[in-house]
Every structure is written in structure tokens, then in C-alpha cells.
Amino acid sequence: MAAQGTIRERARDIVEEFGLFDDWMGKYEYLIEIGQGLPPLDPLYKTEAYRIHGCQAQVWVRPVMKNGRVFYEGDSDALITKGLVALLIRVLSGQPPEDVVETSLEFLDEIGMQDHLSATRRNGLASMVRQLKRFAQMHANQA
Amino acid sequence: MHATGAIQDIPGKFDPAQVRDLFPTLRREVYGKPLVYLDNAASSQKPQAVIDRLIRYYSSEHSNVHRGVHLLSREATDAYEAARKRAADFLNAPSESAVLYTRGATEGINLVASSFGPLHVGQGDVVLVSHMEHHSNIVPWQMLCEAQGARVRAIPVSDTGEIIYEEFERLLGERVRLLAIGHVSNALGTINPLQNMIRQAHELDIPVVVDGAQAAPHMKIDVQALDCDFYALSSHKMFGPTGVGILYAKPERLKAMGPWQGGGDMIETVTFEQTTYNEPPHKFEAGTPNIADVLAFAEAIDFLEGIGQDRIAAYERDLLDYATEQLLQIESVRLVGTATEKASVLSFLIGDIHPYDAGTILDRLGIAVRTGHHCAQPLMRRFGIPGTVRASFALYNTFDEADALAAGVRRVREMLG
Numbered sequence: 001m002a003a004q005g006t007i008r009e010r011a012r013d014i015v016e017e018f019g020l021f022d023d024w025m026g027k028y029e030y031l032i033e034i035g036q037g038l039p040p041l042d043p044l045y046k047t048e049a050y051r052i053h054g055c056q057a058q059v060w061v062r063p064v065m066k067n068g069r070v071f072y073e074g075d076s077d078a079l080i081t082k083g084l085v086a087l088l089i090r091v092l093s094g095q096p097p098e099d100v101v102e103t104s105l106e107f108l109d110e111i112g113m114q115d116h117l118s119a120t121r122r123n124g125l126a127s128m129v130r131q132l133k134r135f136a137q138m139h140a141n142q143a
Numbered sequence: 144m145h146a147t148g149a150i151q152d153i154p155g156k157f158d159p160a161q162v163r164d165l166f167p168t169l170r171r172e173v174y175g176k177p178l179v180y181l182d183n184a185a186s187s188q189k190p191q192a193v194i195d196r197l198i199r200y201y202s203s204e205h206s207n208v209h210r211g212v213h214l215l216s217r218e219a220t221d222a223y224e225a226a227r228k229r230a231a232d233f234l235n236a237p238s239e240s241a242v243l244y245t246r247g248a249t250e251g252i253n254l255v256a257s258s259f260g261p262l263h264v265g266q267g268d269v270v271l272v273s274h275m276e277h278h279s280n281i282v283p284w285q286m287l288c289e290a291q292g293a294r295v296r297a298i299p300v301s302d303t304g305e306i307i308y309e310e311f312e313r314l315l316g317e318r319v320r321l322l323a324i325g326h327v328s329n330a331l332g333t334i335n336p337l338q339n340m341i342r343q344a345h346e347l348d349i350p351v352v353v354d355g356a357q358a359a360p361h362m363k364i365d366v367q368a369l370d371c372d373f374y375a376l377s378s379h380k381m382f383g384p385t386g387v388g389i390l391y392a393k394p395e396r397l398k399a400m401g402p403w404q405g406g407g408d409m410i411e412t413v414t415f416e417q418t419t420y421n422e423p424p425h426k427f428e429a430g431t432p433n434i435a436d437v438l439a440f441a442e443a444i445d446f447l448e449g450i451g452q453d454r455i456a457a458y459e460r461d462l463l464d465y466a467t468e469q470l471l472q473i474e475s476v477r478l479v480g481t482a483t484e485k486a487s488v489l490s491f492l493i494g495d496i497h498p499y500d501a502g503t504i505l506d507r508l509g510i511a512v513r514t515g516h517h518c519a520q521p522l523m524r525r526f527g528i529p530g531t532v533r534a535s536f537a538l539y540n541t542f543d544e545a546d547a548l549a550a551g552v553r554r555v556r557e558m559l560g
């Protein structure tokens with residue numbers, strides 16, 4: 001989780017990794033693998049307080065501030081959703097809150113997962129991004 | 144009136160190849176693959192005749208109804224009322240005035256809850272629904288009950304997804320003042336034993352509201368044979384346009400009911416002191432109606448009757464049996480809803496795979512299904528599951544598409560199992 005690099009750098013790595021697969025199946029299999037690799041959220045935190053709503057799958061995200069940076073943990077009961085959660089965490093966790101607020105996350109476009117961001121997918125990714133940013137916003141420019 | 148061309152002339156067994164060409168959307172590709180559209184319980188595709196009717200109306204016939212002195216308005220009014228006659232015949236309603244146009248099944252049920260509900264349901268009374276109802280046939284009754292100090296109770300459902308009949312009979316005796324029941328369950332496909340339920344309810348003077356949204360595309364509906372007091376359906380699930388539906392109501396029920404919405408068309412005379420109302424059905428159709436969609440809906444009815452609902456039902460039964468058999472050959476597939484009497488809905492789970500994951504992969508394979516709770520959260524809770532994958536078939540679906548679904552489910556297992 002202690003990945004190095006800015007949001008842009010980490011996103012570029014992800015785009016590169018997904019670029020190794022030339023069909024959607026490979027990309028989804030990789031996404032599922034990434035989801036399976038995400039450490040599960042402590043059931044203690046799988047509560048209403050950390051629940052992201054507007055989802056068909058259940059999604060939880062727990063943000064914390066440490067040393068002026070935002071850290072996120074998350075989980076979902078659907079693997080594809082969990083893979084997407086893992087990607088967001090990999091890019092955003094450990095970043096300065098101002099950067100999280102401003103990011104546009106277009107790397108999701110580039111890896112072919114943009115339709116998951118549309119609110120109509122009801123997988124909560126869009127509301128999740130909003131939630132991540134809201135938390136970051138509360139802590140931005142405080143340092 | 145019949146615009147479906149050659150279909151009526153085809154005798155005997157129905158073959159979907161004969162109608163697929165009439166549905167332009169079915170020719171579409173998704174992600175470079177032929178579309179396998181198995182989300183018909185959510186909404187069906189539209190035949191060209193329905194689309195053409197919309198275009199023709201807006202291109203050369205449009206005018207407001209029930210108002211104008213001029214030719215166009217008279218023509219539009221005649222067409223609109225002829226469509227109502229068509230719909231009344233389709234349901235075997237005793238008269239056109241028993242057929243109200245609504246926005247869909249949801250609006251029909253809400254109309255009954257608002258206009259009829261308070262006449263019949265009071266303090267301490269019960270509105271009886273079943274555990275397998277769509278939210279559209281639960282929430283309007285809860286709203287009514289809240290206002291009236293009454294409560295909603297639900298007939299329990301067995302593990303196969305059927306009404307537990309003895310429980311229904313027992314509950315009927317518990318201050319039930321209204322029974323609101325689905326004809327066919329959207330989540331399970333179960334066809335409920337309406338004939339007997341309605342007879343027993345009527346023996347106790349309990350009026351019956353039927354949510355027919357899922358039945359009309361699959362079988363012949365005869366509201367007089369059923370003897371229901373109300374029957375609500377949606378055009379868009381039966382090959383017609385969105386935004387229009389029918390509420391059938393027994394004429395004597397309508398007579399007792401006050402208007403629902405106020406406005407133009409529903410009045411006889413208006414003064415600031417007192418307004419008198421028009422007769423049904425117009426009393427319940429305030430404002431400019433959805434003329435174009437009503438006319439196109441009549442085309443959809445022509446289409447369905449042109450093929451013949453009995454032939455449709457027979458074909459869909461074969462298709463459902465085949466698809467069920469194919470899915471059950473796949474290890475870890477579990478059907479949710481195994482009633483003896485079923486319409487062509489297949490709800491299932493694949494091992495522990497989340498329905499959302501399964502639906503996402505099937506989508507990429509070109510197979511459109513629905514996943515989730517299907518607007519029937521109490522039912523999902525009853526089965527202890529977050530939701531299901533639901534494949535719902537229409538008359539244009541083929542055995543090859545059932546094979547494609549089974550192959551897709553195998554692929555899902557490989558990727559996620």
C-alpha cells in the first residue's frame with residue numbers, strides 16, 4: 001500500500017500493466033486478480049458509517065489521515081467492484097489531500113473501465129470517488 | 144388495423160425466426176458481438192410497426208384530442224378512442240370505459256391506492272400483498288396504509304417461490320380489506336393461482352388489484368374470466384412504447400371512485416364554487432394524454448394478437464424448459480424460483496459469484512441480463528440472497544440464445560469461480 005509516486009505516475013503504471021492485455025477478457029481477469037489481492041477490510045469497519053451507497057454490490061471505504069496524507073482501505077462483496085476499489089486505492093492512498101481532490105482519474109478511461117464510473121452502473125464507483133474526494137476535501141489545505 | 148403482415152398467416156407452431164426481423168434493435172451488435180437480449184422482464188424491444196406508428200402519427204396526424212373542432216383533432220380523437228377499444232378487446236374488458244390509460248403499471252396501482260384505497264381501507268384494516276411483489280405493488284399500499292392507520296401484510300412464499308396457499312387462506316380472515324397481487328413474479332417467474340385467489344377473496348367481499356406487468360407479454364389476459372376488480376399493466380414490457388399503460392377497472396368500482404388528478408379533460412363544468420366531473424374513463428385522465436404512445440401501443444397489441452398469445456405461451460414454455468435444462472447442467476448453478484407454473488424468467492446464482500460480477504462479464508459477451516434485487520427486496524431477503532442474475536425471455540428469443548447464455552455462464556465460472 002505504500003506505493004511511491006504521484007497520482008499521475010501510479011496511474012501511468014496501471015495503464016501500462018493493462019496495456020499488456022489486448023482483449024477485454026484479459027483486462028477483466030487482471031482486474032479480478034487485483035481485487036483478490038486487496039487485503040480485506042476488517043469486518044469491524046464494514047459498517048454503515050463506511051458503506052458507499054448507490055451500489056448493487058456492497059462497498060466500504062475507510063479513510064484516515066496520517067502525516068498530512070490520506071490513506072484509504074476498502075472492500076466489496078463483488079470481485080470486479082473490489083478490483084476497481086483496489087485500483088483507486090493504489091492510485092490515491094498516501095497522497096496529499098489536495099491532489100486527491102483535484103484528480104480526474106482518466107486512467108480508468110484508458111484501461112477501458114470508464115463505463116464503471118457512470119452512475120447508472122450502480123456499482124458505486126462514481127459515489128465512491130465522490131466519497132474519497134469529500135474526505136480529502138475536508139483535510140485539504142490544513143497543513 | 145392489423146399491421147403485422149404475414150405473421151397471422153403462419154399456422155401451428157411458432158418460430159421466432161419469423162419475427163426477429165421485425166425488431167431492428169435485435170440486429171444490433173454490442174462490443175462487436177451479436178446482441179443476446181435477455182432482459183425482457185425489464186423492458187422488451189419494439190417491432191418496426193410500433194416505431195413506424197409513432198413516426199406516422201408525429202409526421203402527419205398530430206393534434207390534441209377531445210378538444211378541437213378541426214379535422215386533425217377529430218381524427219386524433221377517433222384514433223385515440225379506437226385504440227382504447229382495441230385495448231378493451233385485448234383484455235376482454237366489458238366496455239371501453241373500463242380501460243384507463245396511465246403511464247404504466249406503477250401509475251395504475253398508485254391510482255387505485257389513491258382513489259379507491261381510502262374508500263375501502265380504514266383504521267386497523269389490512270392490505271394483503273404477497274412476499275414476491277415488485278416494489279410498485281408494495282409501496283403505494285404502504286403509503287395508503289400510513290394515511291389510513293392500516294397495515295400491509297404479506298402472504299409468505301415457499302422455497303420454490305410459490306404462494307403458501309393455506310397461509311393465504313388464513314390471512315384472508317384477518318381484517319383484509321384489499322388484496323393486491325402480482326399475476327407473474329418479475330423476479331422468479333412464478334404464475335400465481337389468481338383464479339382461485341380472486342374467487343376466495345370475493346367470497347369475503349375483498350376487492351382484488353392485479354399487478355399484471357409481467358403477465359401481458361406472455362399469455363392471454365381475460366379480466367372478466369379472472370373477475371379481478373383492477374388490472375394494471377405497462378406497454379413497454381409488451382413490445383409497445385414506454386410511458387403508457389392500462390389500468391382496467393370494473394365499471395362499478397370506477398363509479399364509486401373520486402377523481403385522481405384534476406385538470407383538463409376530466410371535468411364536465413368548472414366554476415370557482417363547484418366543479419363537476421366527466422364520466423369514466425375521462426374522469427381519470429386529466430390533461431393531454433400520451434396520444435402517440437397510445438396509438439403505437441395499439442400496434443403492439445395487434446402484433447401480439449397477430450401471433451396469438453397461446454402460441455407465444457407454448458413456445459416460451461419450450462424455450463424456458465430448454466434454457467433451464469442447459470443451465471442446470473452447469474456445476475454450481477442454482478435456480479431461484481422453481482414454481483410448477485412459470486413464465487419465461489430464469490433467476491439464478493452461480494456458486495458464490497456476486498450477481499453483479501456475473502452480469503458484467505455476460506454483458507461483455509453481448510448477453511444482456513439483469514442483476515440485483517429486481518425491485519423485490521423483501522423477496523431477496525426471504526431467500527437470504529443479495530440478488531440474482533435474471534435472464535428473461537420473450538417470443539423473439541431463440542434456443543441458440545439459450546445456448547449462448549449457458550456458454551456465457553460457463554465463461555463466468557472460469558473467470559470468477
Ligand SMILES: Cc1ncc(COP(=O)(O)O)c(C=O)c1O
Nearest residue numbers: 247248249277279329354356377
Ligand atoms: C411485477 C411488476 N410490477 C410492476 C412493475 C412496474 O412497471 P412500470 O415500471 O412499467 O410501471 C414491474 C416492472 O418492472 C414489474 O415487473
